[in-house]
Amino acid sequence: MSVAGIVEIIAFASSAFIAVAGALGMATTMSMFRSAIFLMASFMGVAGLFILLSADLLGLLQILMYIGGMLVMALFMVLFMPDPGGAMMAAMPEMMTPIGRFFSLGLLPENSHAAAAEMSGAHAEHDTHADHGGGHGTHARHQDAEHQRGRERKEGDDAHGGGDHHAHGAQGGSHGMGHMDMSDMSMVTPVRAWAAWLAVATGCVIVGLLVLRPSWPVSSALPDPRSADQVGSLLMDKYMVGFEAAGFLILIGIVGAVLAAHSGQHPDHRDREARVAVNAPPPPIEADFLEPLSQPLRDDDKCSPAPDGGHANHHAGGEGPT
């Protein structure tokens, strides 16, 4: 076999492995963020298969879509899920399948006993942010205390906990770690076993079809290296109406989303303004020819000046486990 053939087989095997293992990890890991990354990896494995089939434009399009889109989706998921980092669920290995246990390796903090003590202490002690990003945020704070380098790290911590805070507010303010409905905060659902068997059955059927129907039509035609040109010509010629209509629909969706999210339409929770996109004004530059800002970047003055003040209070409860 030629070198090119061996390279092709290796590329196919690694792409297929990434696609399958990514899908498996996506469905079983306890970390929501890791789950999104696994899904992205799975799609990239599929993109590798596309590229092996000489559909390189399609493969690259898939990668482009899923890097940006999946990352944004992961951030929205982090905003709304109580335990996005999965550290809390990873502490309960008895709730996981062996595959899930494998794909959740490395989630648990190395000093998990101390962290667990701090978690319970923090939970008993304060009420404003016991829900600090589930395990993830709590450990982040713990870690912050250990590796204090004298830098401003409050914004990040705040942003991390902020979304979770509201998610809990929507659930009626019950943010205890222990008495939360477990099925809400992980991939553990009652139908998981059924879903797994269904997936196995579907896989068996597909593989069986491949094996039992050996007469697949094989074409000896070489793939066209100018496939990108042809896709472009088809989109702007034969399928132009559908293409433009899809674009128009998306435009309508964007306009609708902007209108729906327009500030002032819906009275928000008061905290929300303060926590989302809190940005201390960036440090001034020495050699700056521009005029200084005539007014602060945000006109509600409770978040712009002195980033220490408000946040330090906010954190005072959490930093001292008693």
Place this chain on the structure above:
Amino acid sequence: MGIGEGTGFVLLALLGGALLTHGLERWVGPPERGPALPVSLSCGTVLPNADRWLFPAGPIVGFMGVLLGTVVLPFGPDLVARDLGIGVFYFIVVIDFVVLGVALTGWGANTPGAVESCYRIVAQLVAYVVPLGLAYVGAIMMAHSLSTTRIVEAQSGLWFIVLQPIGFALYVVSGLMQSYRHPFLEPFADGIGGGILSVVGGWSALLWRIALAGVLFLVAAMGAVLFLGGWSGPWLPPPVWMAVKTYALMALMLWLGRLARPLSTAEMLALSWRVLIPVGLANVLVVGILILLHVGPG
């Protein structure tokens, strides 16, 4: 060019470019902030709460993105690792792996500054990706090709910066945003301790150092290919012309970037949607009219 030679060439181009970029950031004026923050290569970091799969994956993914992007950069008529038919599109796609790498490192490190870095860089991706694409589209339309070498050859008569100055300005702004340099250094701002740069050390710091310097190098090199005629020029050999144009554009970008005050992520998004995208669409319209008038390469 075989696989071995190609790999060697790509590595050499990336390492040399990253090294010179690093030097340019240090030597010209006061040191850059943001991605050019000094990181410690000689000592590692202890992150007991890190996600121990995602955190080490981050620098590898980011470095891989920059490495892959170098593949389609032409340094001469035959001095390109792989002249892909969809080269420019490939370049746009693989550079995004840097964002993925920062997101992986930031989330995986599990410290507040690093996680904030992850959030900010994804928001910045949303801000720059559309105007950057529109800036590319102008050059692609005139060259009638996505291949980087064909784009350079199309500029043998007249550089595209003359025909589309708006597109060039748009490229400079959104390219700065893509390389996270001065006015757009929010993911690596001092306020969050340099973001992920506060948690990397040792080998991961080295990879991020190369990747972040390499992004600026790649953005400037692609700008030279798209608007400044790439390797073409009199007297000097092609790779020298390419290097000269790349570093001239890089110095111009760094200098222009320092004239503005740093923007927050929200301001970047506002700039993108209110200014850059309409300007980009207008540029595409102007280029289309020029092509209909048979201005530029036939």
